[in-house]
């Protein structure tokens with residue numbers, strides 16, 4: 001049964017958030033001294049409706065797909081790297097494998113649209129088509145395929161959640177997907193394209209200018225309807241971006257916090273926001289990517305990143321690196337002693353006026 005027509009995202013549980021906020025005031029520390037961790041803990045309580053929110057184990061869900069626009073030479077790498085990296089994920093050798101292990105995350109890899117046949121133990125095979133079409137020449141995919149990709153992402157995340165994950169980290173792999181992401185951001189924001197494009201996997205300055213021309217041509221040829229996120233996905237791609245947006249929506253309906261990764265993941269988050277404004281209540285942004293447009297994308301999402309380490313890898317890697325911050329916020333609430341339980345005086349020291 002299609003999920004989008006009946007999508008119902010619960011409102012944040014503000015009352016539980018208040019309970020947690022008041023409880024944090026009783027912990028053995030000066031009021032407000034754990035800064036953003038305190039705000040994070042309150043947001044987690046509002047999301048989960050649990051005054052002692054639990055965020056472990058996290059689940060990393062990486063969607064892999066190809067982009068027809070890669071033939072225009074907009075990436076520093078050839079298209080076959082998408083399939084090769086999927087094998088690397090399955091073999092455990094990619095950054096996201098290492099960082100997932102570090103945080104005790106479960107990791108699932110979904111082929112939602114790689115341009116060649118890929119297989120391997122553990123791969124979730126949900127290929128909707130062999131890559132998108134080149135959006136300079138024709139729509140990246142049909143409206144039906146875009147919807148199918150969102151629904152596939154939704155179902156994969158829901159299954160993961162039923163298996164017990166408590167935080168969703170969506171990730172992606174797709175040569176050419178920074179071009180699709182910049183095009184989507186330009187389409188939905190109406191902002192100047194120059195603030196939204198960058199070096200992606202490492203192209204030269206000259207190539208960034210060419211990438212800009214490709215996107216401008218595509219936008220004028222395709223003319224996506226910015227009020228319709230499925231039309232934007234269908235015209236510009238990509239299958240992994242649609243999959244991530246669907247996965248995020250599944251997390252929201254199940255009261256699961258979402259830790260957003262870099263540029264492409266944030267673009268998917270903005271698509272999810274277009275589908276339902278409430279979706280962003282459930283999101284935190286793990287890091288600010290070095291990709292030029294990411295700052296603007298985060299602003300459009302109205303979020304503040306947790307880290308700024310100059311990363312620009314994708315795969316969910318930056319969010320995985322940021323996850324211990326979320327865990328610290330959660331453990332602060334569940335494991336710290338209160339002033340009463342520890343027998344620590346809880347009176348502000350007043351400086352009496354002299355004389």
Ligand SMILES: O=C(O)c1ccc[n+]([C@@H]2O[C@H](COP(=O)([O-])O)[C@@H](O)[C@H]2O)c1
Nearest residue numbers: 075174176178200201262263289313314
């Ligand atoms: O997450 C990011 O901020 C990010 C920024 C630049 C590149 N990437 C990754 O690099 C690939 C896309 O780069 P490109 O140049 O092929 O468009 C794709 O597999 C992404 O996961 C990811």
Ligand SMILES: Cc1cc2nc[nH]c2cc1C
Nearest residue numbers: 077081173201313314315
């Ligand atoms: C090698 C490589 C690894 C990646 N991981 C995510 N995107 C990537 C792009 C490239 C090129």
